[in-house]
Amino acid sequence: MTPKKAAEKRRGPARAEGQCLCGAIQFEIGVPARWAWHDHSARSRQAHGAAYATYVGCWRSRFRILKGADELSRFTEPETGHVRSFCSQCGTPIAYERVHAPQMINVPRALISSGTGREPRYHIAIDQMQDWTYLGEALSPLKGFPGVVWTRGKRKRA
Numbered sequence: 001m002t003p004k005k006a007a008e009k010r011r012g013p014a015r016a017e018g019q020c021l022c023g024a025i026q027f028e029i030g031v032p033a034r035w036a037w038h039d040h041s042a043r044s045r046q047a048h049g050a051a052y053a054t055y056v057g058c059w060r061s062r063f064r065i066l067k068g069a070d071e072l073s074r075f076t077e078p079e080t081g082h083v084r085s086f087c088s089q090c091g092t093p094i095a096y097e098r099v100h101a102p103q104m105i106n107v108p109r110a111l112i113s114s115g116t117g118r119e120p121r122y123h124i125a126i127d128q129m130q131d132w133t134y135l136g137e138a139l140s141p142l143k144g145f146p147g148v149v150w151t152r153g154k155r156k157r158a
Helices: 002-009 042-048
Strands: 017-021 026-030 036-038 053-059 062-069 072-076 083-087 093-099 105-108 122-124
Touching: 017 105, 026 053, 026 105, 042 062, 053 093
Parallel strands: 036 122
Antiparallel strands: 017 026, 026 062, 036 053, 053 105, 072 083, 083 093, 093 105
């Protein structure tokens, strides 16, 4: 193994790849990512159809579409000017670009199967977190449904 290859192996990959649900769009980001966070804002919740979205952010120059650039659709939020890109085939959110940070691209963390060099330690818009969001309470297996767990209600004493 050459010294250069050995150094690369110690450092890990210089990029992380991701893709949309249908695979029509594939991309890569340079790692380590610049940051990672959980976004509890109503806009991200609606865009993802989930309690919150987890993003990794990278410099625009370290984001590259590998496949399917022509399948990428864009939506500009009228109130903010922020741009959300998604796959025109399956609807997967691909990127989130904020007006106040034009040099950055934010990508949903769930689309990347490998490490990104950053763990999400920040929560954005925590004041918009919904009361139905899972907060780590104890879960129990649901009898007769393998792989399903639930939050037990408090038992009433007789």
